[in-house]
Amino acid sequence: MSKISRLIFASVFVLASSGYAQNISGSMAGRIVDQQGAAVPGASVTTAEPNKKISVTTKTNDAGEFVFPGLQPGNYTLTVEAAGFKKLEKLGIPLDANDKLDLGAVPLQVGAVSESVEVSAQVALLQTESAERSEALISKQMENIEVNGRNPLDLAKLVPGVVDTASSPWQNTSIPKLLATLA
Numbered sequence: 001m002s003k004i005s006r007l008i009f010a011s012v013f014v015l016a017s018s019g020y021a022q023n024i025s026g027s028m029a030g031r032i033v034d035q036q037g038a039a040v041p042g043a044s045v046t047t048a049e050p051n052k053k054i055s056v057t058t059k060t061n062d063a064g065e066f067v068f069p070g071l072q073p074g075n076y077t078l079t080v081e082a083a084g085f086k087k088l089e090k091l092g093i094p095l096d097a098n099d100k101l102d103l104g105a106v107p108l109q110v111g112a113v114s115e116s117v118e119v120s121a122q123v124a125l126l127q128t129e130s131a132e133r134s135e136a137l138i139s140k141q142m143e144n145i146e147v148n149g150r151n152p153l154d155l156a157k158l159v160p161g162v163v164d165t166a167s168s169p170w171q172n173t174s175i176p177k178l179l180a181t182l183a
Contacts, residue, residue, distance in 0.1 A: 026095045028068040030103030032060050032080055039064030040108060043082035047093075049074040073097050073136070078106070086111035096136050 028047060032040045045066045048055040052074055060066050078090040085108040095101060142155060156162050 023098045025070045025072060026097060026099035026101065028071060028076065028078075028093070028095060028101045028103065030066060030078075031105050032064045032066065032082070033105045033107050034085070035107055035109060037105065037107075040082050040085065043080055043085075043108070046079040046081075047071070047076045048079070049076050051075070071095055073099075078103070080106060080108060082108060084110065 030045075032043045032045065034040055039060070039062070041060055041062045041064055043060045043064070043066075044057060045060060046055060046057040047068050049072065052072060054072060054074070056068055056071070058066050058068065073096050074094075076093045076095055078088075078093055080088040088106065088108055090103075090106070093101070093103070157164055
């Protein structure tokens with residue numbers, strides 16, 4: 001095998017493996033509980049994205065937990081129905097690519113199935129399922145940000161939770177040296 005063909009083979013392998021690591025879907029999970037915090041098993045949980053005409057339904061397990069893996073990015077509506085409880089709708093739940101949203105405990109109110117409760121207030125959702133983070137930057141952010149030296153990795157610093165340790169003044173300083181300079 002010549003050097004060129006080995007180089008081409010290695011390049012294709014590296015590009016294929018990096019493309020495989022990209023993820024364009026997210027997931028949503030939670031736990032359905034009653035007003036006292038007890039699990040509601042067998043509740044019907046539906047998540048829908050009306051703009052993309054996506055609707056997925058599942059049932060809660062014995063612990064009242066549900067999971068929706070492989071959802072496309074969008075703004076979802078969560079609907080929960082269970083016998084003896086009011087129907088619950090949570091509107092406008094944002095899901096980005098590679099998000100693993102944990103909706104936490106979703107409480108149902110006791111009542112007839114014909115009654116419903118609509119939750120439209122928006123709470124900042126925290127991704128607690130994993131340490132992975134992702135963020136979608138809009139073109140306006142990329143056009144208006146000052147990037148020193150045209151380094152595209154500087155855009156990653158816009159994502160909450162990203163820390164640039166390469167330019168930290170404390171990076172190459174040991175703790176004894178640091179304490180000696182402060183004393």
